[in-house]
Amino acid sequence: MKGALIGCGFFAQNQLHAWAEIEGAGIVALCDTDEARLSDTARRFGIERTYRDAAAMLDAEALDFVDIATTAPSHRPLVEMAAKKSLHVICQKPFAETMEDARAMVAAVDDAGRVVMVHENFRWQSPVRRAIDMVRGGAIGEPFFGRVSFRSGYDVFSGQPYLAEGERFIIEDLGIHILDIARAFFGDVDRLAATTRRVNPKIRGEDVATMLLSHASGVTSVIDCSYATKREPETFPQSLVEIDGTEGTLRLDAGYRLTIQAKGEESVVDVSPPLLSWAERPWHNIQESVRTIQQHFANCIAEGQEPETSGRDNLKTLALVEAAYRSAATGETVRPGEL
Ligand code: NAD
Ligand code: 89V
Known part of the structure; x- marks a missing residue:
């Protein structure tokens, strides 16, 4: 599965390290509104296709899923954008700022017949x-x-x-x-x-x-x-x-x-x-769980199962x-x- 990661900040670095080790899925494009973070991350992980605008990226790339690693205020528009493109979605916690937003996001991906999993890794x-x-x-x-x-x-x-x-x-x-x-x-x-x-x-x-x-x-x-x-x-x-x-x-x-x-x-x-x-210690406990949950996502999509933290x-x-x-x-x- 080909994925794109949106949000190249503090925690996304762990997600990108983990994606490099996931069987059956990988990241082919990156997006961040911040040019410096985008180019630093692209260089660090050798990912050439980069975008400052998520909509432009979803128009240009042939993808199976997106990994949303931004903070909560942007989650709803980004999840709905991905659903419109019929993509599977992983979204960081907190999934949404309100229950109303969260329900709308679940409904949007459901209506597209795709899977949305929250990156609830603990x-x-x-x-x-x-x-x-x-x-x-x-x-x-x-x-x-x-x-x-x-x-x-x-x-x-x-x-x-x-x-x-x-x-x-x-x-x-x-x-x-x-x-x-x-x-x-x-x-x-x-x-x-x-x-x-x-x-x-x-x-x-x-x-x-x-x-x-x-x-x-x-x-x-x-x-x-x-x-x-x-x-x-x-x-x-x-x-x-x-x-x-x-x-x-x-x-x-x-x-x-x-x-x-x-x-x-x-x-x-x-x-x-x-x-x-x-x-790196002491984060290694969390970092290992990132790899595990991302592999769980890839496995669930391949097997047609709902992820545990859907x-x-x-x-x-x-x-x-x-x-x-x-x-x-x-x-x-x-x-x-x-x-
Ligand atoms: P961060 O601020 O360091 O990174 C977010 C990045 O997203 C920034 O580079 C920002 O420019 C970019 N961004 C924001 N809106 C965007 C948009 N619309 N399009 C493209 N890029 C956009 O934040 P962080 O510390 O990496 O946290 C990100 C998320 O991860 C948060 O929701 C946080 O709660 C979560 N998090 C989870 C864990 C965990 O263990 N699951 C640990 C730390 C952080
Ligand atoms: O896991 C997290 O969500 C992090 C931290 C461990 C610092 O609370 O934000």
Whole structure:
């Protein structure tokens, strides 16, 4: 499959490294409105066909898919443009700024008979995936409690300055991944309550969020996120997990240590992600998941399957984000299914 990537910024560099390793798909053209970023990226990856305008690129190129790696405000017009050209789409998270936009984007690609997948990669990080597979396989019986925790003091603002500028920050940017991991473990959510706080005075949005989720499966989970946590060892970008089940417990602890205690036995396994040749610590955990999710997309298209984090699926993760902001603002418990 021939693809074009739109948005040659900070994170797209990982996506392009990963595309070079994907079986069955590759990037043949690049687009960015910023000339310097476009030409630097084109040179770095040896991609000659470059465009400053996405519409012009879609008119000129014979493509199967687009990979949209811009920030959220441009997602809806770009997804709709790709749908008009009958292309499959991968779009970065947050998929859209509103539920209305997200639903329209899913409908546009559906109407074109193509697939849209959200680049929601945290559930594809190999340590997290290992834990998901263990729980789905019944290693600790039926889960009844979960905690997914991401607490860090890492400076994310130097690489992604826009994160300091938005009215919304941690739930929309990072919490969205952690909420999605909770869905992967425990399924859909009936009710959600949240509190938020801004600790860092230099940013606009909230950098601490704590959420309580009641899942339809009967699990209660706590999702806690912070970019204001100064501690050693710094665990960025690890998601730490604790799950209690009817037959035992699972812990994914700092340092990628997976412990399962069940039926009177304990297993402790090092589930550290591999360091891909182009990856850099501490981002290697995220970078590996980029390759995995992009291969998942290529496989799903080839096999006619819906990707696990399809646009349709991601509507439920986005609804959790909206529910969390609403709950934090009103002090009320919110039903995401009603948003
Ligand atoms: P960035 O600002 O560094 O890059 C975005 C690029 O898109 C810029 O170069 C900009 O010029 C270009 N652009 C914007 N609108 C465009 C348009 N209409 N046509 C062509 N080019 C356009 O942003 P980033 O940090 O790379 O983040 C991009 C997206 O990736 C965000 O949505 C962010 O949340 C997401 N992200 C995801 C992960 C992850 O692990 N999944 C990690 C980091 C960032
Ligand atoms: O994964 C992300 O979406 C990034 C970060 C890890 C910094 O939150 O923006």
